[in-house]
Amino acid sequence: MTEITAETLPARLSSPRLSARVSAAESASALARLIASGRAVTRADLVRETGLARSTVAAGLDALESVGLLAEDGYLTSAGRGRPGERLRIDPTFGVIAALEVDRTGTRVALYDFGQTAITTFVLPESVMSDPDALVEDVAREIRAWLREHDGAPEVRMAVAGISAPVDVRRGTIVGPPVLAGWEQYPFERRLSEAMGCPVIVRNDADLRALGEARSLPPSESPLLYVRLSVGVGAGFTDAASELFTGVDGAAGEISHMKAVLREGVACHCGGIDHVASYASVAAMLERWNASSPARASEDVEQFEAALKRRDLDALAIASEAARVLGSALVDVLLMLNPARIVIGGSVLEASDTVLATIRAVVYESGLPLATRNLTVTTSALGEQAGLRGGLVLALEESLASVNIARYIGL
The missing domain is CATH 3.30.420.40 (ATPase, nucleotide binding domain)
Structure with a gap:
């Protein structure tokens, strides 16, 4: 077992909209999520945010406190003469x-x-x-x-x-x-x-990864598409409310198996031919890297990434070609989803800026102007913690x- 470090970052939690007729559990749930996300941390904030009566908020907080979910966290400084508000938090224990x-x-x-x-x-x-x-x-x-x-x-x-x-x-x-x-x-x-x-x-x-990324950013950065470049090419999508969209069965985002712009008859591990993963995945890059010279017939991903870091011309050409294939696929995705932000993740991006630069060039050059004028294409804010x-x-x-x-x- 190898220890790794993790960074603590704030995360936004969704909170359901409340109507005039809600159960005690629904109101307590909304209060708990608002407190956990830091959006409302005093009784006055919770009344204002939820629109619930003070008595309903008080009952919900009492219920949360009775089971150990709620803890006091000091008092907020009052700007006026009013009594400072008691700060609430979800009990970490x-x-x-x-x-x-x-x-x-x-x-x-x-x-x-x-x-x-x-x-x-x-x-x-x-x-x-x-x-x-x-x-x-x-x-x-x-x-x-x-x-x-x-x-x-x-x-x-x-x-x-x-x-x-x-x-x-x-x-x-x-x-x-x-x-x-x-x-x-x-x-x-x-x-x-x-x-x-x-x-x-x-x-x-x-x-x-898409959900973690979206909730670490302001709401204006959603819809968000996260693309992970690894052995395959995976993608996750959050909508304008930063809610995860998986489709009815979970297949949304399987861009690995979209048809690639290249038509060289390359087999995908799924059995299909000329899929995006056949050209744009790190596995595909490594296969081409090893095939490009008899001297490196069995090198691994770390060795390929090391070649990218030292700016080996063959490695850069392979990564650039893979990025063009992925960028072309993302142009099609743009027309369906119109995200505000595309995040590209994976260790290969840390090895060289060629992949991100090439993806950006293809997307901004070939994408519909309406879909790209407010689009950000970037790397992950959370890295491997996403x-x-x-x-x-x-x-x-x-x-x-x-x-x-x-x-x-x-x-």
Whole structure:
């Protein structure tokens, strides 16, 4: 188990709109989300933000406090003569949230408290290339071991896992990865929940990265499209309200399998021909890099990225061609989604600015002016923490949803 560092950043949580007739659990849920996101942290703020009666707000706060979800956090300084408002916060000790990101390099795990602070983070060697049952058991065992070592640590309330594979969001299963032995229709969500003893949500890794990125930025930066360049090419999308859009089954954002502009008859790992991943993925770049010289027939991704860093001409040409293919695909995506921001993530972007520069050039040159005039194409603000932060956001929102608030307070 390798320790990694995690940065604590504020995250916006969504809050449902309230009508005149809401249940006690719905009003308490809205109050909890507003407090957790920092949008309203005093009783007066909550009344003003929700439009609820003072008595309804007071009852909701009393219910949250009775189950240990609410804590006092001092007083806000008053600008006038009025009494300073008591500052409220979600009690960090209410529980632990586990966020996971599983890809071909390993499994990144972060444990957060309910105050959105990372308690510990580590990397496990098991990956999507490992046996899924072994991965599940290893993750659960390591988290249980950490809880035992920290006697008095609160229970894990919720876990969210992002995985570099197509996910059926209705079933919580992995779908159609022909190169991942043992994962086809694997009930990842159910098995991980059984092993950890808490509710679990499974999503595609790029979806969680999009959510983490969108909620770390101002609302004006959504709709947001996150593209992860790795072994494949994954994408996640958040709408104008910064809500994750996965489609009816979870296939939204699978741009790996869009038809590429090149037509060289290159096979995709899914069995198709001339898909975007066939040319634009890091795996495709590495294959072309190794094929370009007998002296490097079996180099790995790190060696290819090292060549990019030293500005090897062959490596730069391969990365530039891949970026042109991806940029052309994004021009088509622009016409469907019209995002305010496209974020490109992946270690290859840290190795060279060629990929981002080429994608920008293609998108701005070929995209419809109406779709590009206010568009930002950039790298991630959160880096490799984006997916873990997205998992935290999704877990917090689910934990503070009305159905779970009702369970906490016994309604």
